[in-house]
Amino acid sequence: MSRPRAFAVKPAGKLAQEPFDFVELPHDGRYRRRITMRTEGDLVFLLDLEEAVHLRHGDGLVLDDGRIIGVVAADEPVAEITASDAHHLTRLAWHIGNRHVPAQILADRIRIAPDPIIEEMARGLGGTVESLLAQFDPEGGAYEAAEAHGHAHAHSAHSHSHSHAHAHSHSHSHDHGQDRSHVHGPGCGHDHVHDENCGHGHAHDHAHDHAHHHGHAHKS
Known part of the structure; x- marks a missing residue:
């Protein structure tokens, strides 16, 4: 039997129904995207969000069957x-x-x-x-x-194309x-x-001599 999946977060004060169970998390455990959690009632479920979210005290995690799990700091x-x-x-x-x-x-x-x-x-x-x-x-x-x-800006990356011989390094x-x-x-x-799910700072060097397309994601 597959585990219940929490796919969305409802902000505190805007829950359509009362939580049927609660998950208690410390501060450093409340910024998550995808992780297995266990409720106070011993229900094991998968938190599976599109992107990492800072869960706040009183938020509700929406399961795929419509039930709500309350977040407790x-x-x-x-x-x-x-x-x-x-x-x-x-x-x-x-x-x-x-x-x-x-x-x-x-x-x-x-x-x-x-x-x-x-x-x-x-x-x-x-x-x-x-x-x-x-x-x-x-x-x-x-x-x-x-x-x-x-x-959001990273997901709407722009691209450009150019053709010339060059070598460069960047970080x-x-x-x-x-x-x-x-x-x-x-x-x-x-x-x-x-x-x-976080990005990591990195550096890399490369050289190339061909026609190519670059997609760059820029953070504002």
Whole structure:
């Protein structure tokens, strides 16, 4: 008997029906495209999406028989940073975002994954840091939208043809973020975790002397 297959994701708050079961996932297990999962009710199913999606707490996975599996953000080790007032918290958020750290912005605090360097920085800026177990659901924001645009743009690649003798070398780097949820500050770089569907930066050299066609996918 084949395993049930989850082929689509419904956003939290927009489920047509209540989930019949739930799958609990930590933050780093919620950016997936294709993987076998097990629910709290011990149902084994295949997550099989067209592209990787950042699953959020409360989302629903739609099975091929129409049933819904609810996504639950698991409790995990986090660090919570508090400040003396709203302005101070904004200042801390700017510094955290400037270091490209995934962060969950709450009403009066910032939640991050444990990171001794960032925690020490926050203390140095006058913040208070507390370690605890809690759900970690970082912000998506502009970076998440930009990543989705990057995937779409790559699929609409353009091509051109030319015929001449030449040799050249070049390197391509492609970024597809797993953990694309974070607070931005100016000048931040991009780090990410790969799973089986991510692109990988690579370099290659080649020479050729013939008529040929090139298809290039460009990320904006």
